Amino acid sequence: MEFKISRESLQQFEDLIAAKDEKGLLEILQDIHYADIAEIMNELSQEEAIYLFDILDSEVTAEILLELDEDVREKILKNLSPKEIAEELDELDTDDAADIISELPEDKKEEVLSELEDLEHAKDIVELLRYDEDTAGGLMAKEFVSVNENWSVLTCVREMRKQAENVSRVHSIYVLDDDGRLKGRLSLKDLLTSSTTTHISDVYIRNVDFVKVDTKDVEVARIMQKYDLEAIPVVDEMGRLVGRITIDDIVDVIKEEADKDYQLAAGISQDVEANDSILMLTRARLPWLILAMIGGFVAVNVSRSFEGAMEKFGVLFFFTPLIAAMAGNVGVQSSAIIVQGLANNTITGSIWKRLGKEVTLSLLNGFLLAILMMLGSHFLLGVDYIIGITVSIALISVIIIASLIGTFVPILLNKYGIDPALATGPFITTSNDIFGILIYFSIAKVILGF
């Protein structure tokens, strides 16, 4: 069933394309899922991909378009006339068609829209283009099955058969009043198990979850996950049903959000992939490295301000990377727990209680690590016992401060509407490096008196 792309299979396609063996290609491709054909095209050269695209049927190519890597899709679309693009879009659901149109340059957008054959479809796509990409309106499709609360089940089934032709997956049947306002839903199961003579108003479920067009996509994802929904209706400001969102779109939102948080924690600021161009990867990575380097300059100056210790207690300087590393690791751990808790909405209770818990935790970890440090500095490193004590005390202090910063900063960012995930990764490690080294030398100065 699943097609596994390999160097051999790619070579086979390249050979067939070079030989312009249309019949041979179509014979192989007919058994391959469009998602797999898209993967093959992602790996081919531009000319090869365009050749393959051209010989395939528009029913398949429309679906392939959706699955292609963005840069490959851009190249393919550039090669198509507005009329050809419109033909592809006529095959797609409104939400997917709107996504593809929104990637086109401004002038081409209008040309494509004017070439769409189905006017109802075109109107729906234009409506969807109005909404922000990261809202329920930007996610929803106009394809849904709805019935009037005043209909009989018989009328209902007849109307639904008509509507279902345009809807690839029927999840729920939404029940509306005469003004198009969402009143409830009818489950397919109820439909299968109830007799055709029943009246709609007697069988529909009045309690229905919904979101508004301007609800944020991550919020829609959270609600659908929490209530285990496979589709959710979207209403406008007046409560009228304007679209529905299905779980497959939400899976993408969840995946993207998780990937984004992960990348931010690793110091990568844009949605990039291993296969993206070097320039794109640099743009995503360099800013964080520059931030880390500026932080590094500050750390150099902090160290240097304790230069006086070098003559008598030069050994202290061997420990700065260790102290900085511990501060960074602890900070990242604390912030990651908070960022994930905020994302999953599992953070409850007051901020003070949270900070209190983090201090207790750090005291516990710090104490155990300080003992290890005492033992290690004596038996492994063989430094003076007073140096061992100094470093150990500094270590506990640094761990506590680092975990407080790691806890506090994401909560603060979140409070002011900034993505708390920004606080993980290079930002927290860099600031904790600086504070860590400062605290370390300050404590050493008090104890050793240099």
Next chain:
Amino acid sequence: MEFKISRESLQQFEDLIAAKDEKGLLEILQDIHYADIAEIMNELSQEEAIYLFDILDSEVTAEILLELDEDVREKILKNLSPKEIAEELDELDTDDAADIISELPEDKKEEVLSELEDLEHAKDIVELLRYDEDTAGGLMAKEFVSVNENWSVLTCVREMRKQAENVSRVHSIYVLDDDGRLKGRLSLKDLLTSSTTTHISDVYIRNVDFVKVDTKDVEVARIMQKYDLEAIPVVDEMGRLVGRITIDDIVDVIKEEADKDYQLAAGISQDVEANDSILMLTRARLPWLILAMIGGFVAVNVSRSFEGAMEKFGVLFFFTPLIAAMAGNVGVQSSAIIVQGLANNTITGSIWKRLGKEVTLSLLNGFLLAILMMLGSHFLLGVDYIIGITVSIALISVIIIASLIGTFVPILLNKYGIDPALATGPFITTSNDIFGILIYFSIAKVILGF
């Protein structure tokens, strides 16, 4: 629609429970979704939660059980007799019932199973308990709608009505041969739009995606995402249909996998939440800190082996935290891209090409950062120009090596079947700290000759 938990609403519940106002509680709770009731119970004391659980109907409590935090569920289950637990499980789908049973202590498991009323249901649950949690068998449910390829559509509809009573969400109708082997599927849409006189073998779709019982859960998730499936049938070794997996279970797999990778990158080794106990959080975090500290000891020794530089070039030691930080950040960036690429199956091409790309990228980043370092060390830090040159050259080298380690290690781990996500976070930062400092001082020694 969504119930927002607040300090006031919690207080209200606590007051009503204290007053044992069963009627008042039920009146409020009837409008609240079971997922929200579970959230409320997670916040209440054990006695309060048990009181609430006891007054609610078993149809609701069964669903609540599923949504509760694991530790709260454990406490509630401990308080129930095997017969009471069996009553809850009778309300649930087989996959959810099996999940709950598998959390029970061994001896209680059998007692509960013997108390289940519906023997068919019990048999199905026992079968599901055989499969590993992280395989298709562990994810699937036994509730599905299937028809025989030799039936007429009329028989089909009649049989389906019967089956649908036990299935909460009908996704696809699976078509089987006389031996129960999966032959294809019938979409609900086809059912809605085709006449009742049609014969099954004429309308069913012969091409159907499926997975085997022993397919890994992340692999199931990948396939369902790639092919945009909302349900997938599961077959045994002989191709017989034994269950189906729905997208809502896959959403949980995707979420868990992403959360786990994120936590590993942050140096947290178990699936913990901000609200978990301090002991659990320590267990998840301390091992990584100990690893980082042992790495720190090595870094101290590396620094110390260049002690000879301290007298004449003491300024070099101010830069060690900066070098270590840059090495760590670059390593985490490289490894994160690879780990994510491996998870999303988007890494193509040979390992040498990948390493080559990473070197080019690091050269670019390293060169730009080295210029910044030259300028910074001269204008901001005012160190000797020869020191600035030394640190800059070391910086480029460290960045290249760090990115190579960050790329190579996760690929290597993956090749040997070890989770590559282990290579991000503390592991990579610690090893890169050590290599970074070693390279830095070695280069300094060559240039400055101490």
